[in-house]
Amino acid sequence: MNTDLEEQEDELLALQSIFDSEEFVRDESKSAGEIRVSVELPADFNVVLKEGDSLRQYEISFLPPLLLTFDLPQDYPSSSPPSFTLTCSWLTHPQLHALGVQLTDLYQATRGAVVLFSWVQFLREDALKFLDIHSVLELPSDEHNTELCDQDKDSATLSEPNNIEHTPTSEPTDDQHCDVSDPCEPHLPGSSSQVQENPSTSDGISTDSQGACALDSHQQTQTRDSSPNKHQTSDLSITPSQALMSQILLYNAAQKQKLFTTTLFDCGVCFMSWLGSECVQLFQCGHIFCKPCLGKFCKVQIKEGNVRGVTCPEADCGGSPTPAQVRSLVGEELFSRYDRLLLQSTLDHMADVTYCPRNSCGSAVIVDTSSTAAMCSVCNFAFCVKCKKTYHGAQDCHTMKTEKEDIIPQRGYASLPQSKEGLKAVWDDYSSASKERKRILERRYGRDVMQGTLTMWLSDDWITDNCKHCPHCFCKIQKISGCNVMTCTRCHQLFCWACLTRLEKYGSDHFQSSDCVHYPLDFAYRA
Structure with missing residues (x-):
């Protein structure tokens, strides 16, 4: 007996040195504890959930660990195997039953020797192969869970009390109940009401913090209500299978992040x-x-x-x-x-967004691309999308500009010419004239008009004649030289200068499929 106790103590000390505190927890009051075993997964491992006609499949690297809870009898390892509970959220009862039987067989094959580390190695490296799970784990559907729960409930009423004494030939019974979505924190055997050493109890389950199904090969205890309809009225409105899939994905993400750090x-x-x-x-x-x-x-x-x-x-x-x-x-x-700048940049790249031209506003305005009219929703200013002036109806922006130039002369001064050519002739005369000639023109048209208003009108006309609007953000652009592939300095949109067609890339086939030329004639001469 003393030899058995010494071997138990040596085995538990060895396990404490091999595994960290998250993997192995020992009950210091007796020879008992629990081990969390992370199963090794092959590359490209997938978890699949079928729900009717839909199929959900995710590639994962980590599965929630199996929980091996054990209690060492006094005559272990010489005569009796450990009393254990095997818990897992993503395995079915038949699969847990098969693993439990295999653990018992491993002890029988090495009777008289400590076996806990061998059990852990088997669960970690060979459990999936033993269960014929290779690259895909298919989770049980909710219909399967409901049928299994009903069958277990019926069998529980007819079952005889289970013997809590372990014998080498004993095998786990089939009186298990599965509830994959009812979480409960695992406890050490004998330290909680979850595992009761009461020979009269039957149809027992044990669940871990991931909502696990538990197989106790020696003790079966009913610990909580497990009606199959229990989770149909949950506040989250998700099925048990969906909850299990969510738990697996969250655990996988957490472990990947832990590995990354x-x-x-x-x-x-x-x-x-x-x-x-x-x-x-x-x-x-x-x-x-x-x-x-x-x-x-x-x-x-x-x-x-x-x-x-x-x-x-x-x-x-x-x-x-x-x-x-x-x-x-x-x-x-x-x-x-x-x-803030990202929002601004995003709006700038939207073809149906412009800005209120009022300096005191500048709010973003959604425009109808089929119309040149727009109205700011903040200040209610109606304006033309092309020229950014007060909306002028169906009239052309250039016509509107010249008509607004119904130049009302200052009192006592002559009217300026109404045509653009006439205005330019007056300005050329004024800008190149002698001081005496300038004084004559200023007395005729007014000094303020010659030095301010006239230059402003001519500048607006020059911009109108020499600039075009970007087809994306309507910004005015002047082409100084180069080819007809233009890049808007505001929104970085590529477009053809000749026809204002938007281009996807610089080497576009636009110039091969249209009448536009890539290099203008004057550019070719300069080159």
Whole structure:
């Protein structure tokens, strides 16, 4: 007997040295404890849930651990195997039953030797192969769960009390009940009402914090109500199978993040090695950078107003950090600027958005592309989308400009010519005239008109004659030289200068499929 106790103590001490506190918990009051066993998954492992005609499939790297709760009898390992409970949220009762039988067989094959570590190794490395699960784990549907629960409930009323004494030939009974969505924190055997050493109890279950089904090969205890309709009225309005899938995905994400934070990565900017806890991984492209480098990069772009430049620093990469990542990197003050400028930039790139031309307003206005009229919803100013002046109906913007130039002369002065050519002739005469000639023109038309109003009118006319509107943001653009592929300096839209057609890329086939030419004749001569 003393030899058995010594071997038990040595085995428990060995387990404490091998596993960390999250994996192994010992009950110091007796030879008992629990071990969480993380099953090793092959590459490209998928979890599948079928719900009627729909199929949900997710690739995962981690499954919630199996919980092996054990109690060592006094004559273990020489005569009796450990009394144990095997708990898992994503395995069915038949699968847990098969694993329980296999654990008992492993002890029988090594009778007289400690077996807990061998059990853990089997569950970790060979459990999936033993259950014929290779690359896909199909979760039981809710219909299957309901049928199983009904069958277990019926069998529980006819079952005999289970013997709590373990014998080498004993096998787990089939009086288990499955409830995959009723969470309950696991406890050590004998330390809670979840496992009662009462020979008269039957049809027992044990559930872990992930809503697990439990198989007790030696003790069966009914611990909570498990009506199949219990979860149909939950506040979350999700089925037990959906809840189980959600738990698996959340656990997988948490374990991947835990692995990331403890792994060393080389920053793509400074090329130094950093722990994942000091790094940021961009979700779109997967590139990893240290927080100081990526933070400085984002801060420079935001301070310069180039919010479109807050992207992955990797060359030719289209990824970008999420708003939450930007906030954590640059702080609240710069993030507010980033958020505001990003909204502004987004509006600038929308073809159906312009801005109220009033300096005191400047609000974004959604326009109807089939009309040139727009009205600001903030100040109710109606304006023309093309010329940004007060709306002038169906009249052409240029005609409206000349008609508004029904120049009312100042009192005692002559009227300026109404035509554009006449106005230009007067200005040419004035700008090249002698001082005496200028005084004569100023006495005729008025000094304010010659020095201010006339130049303003001519400037507006020059802009109208020499500039075109960007087909995307309607910004006025002047073409000085070069080919007919233009880039708007405001919204960066590529377009053809000749016909104002939007171009997707510089090497567009627009010039092969239309009458427009890539290089104008005057440009070819200069070249």
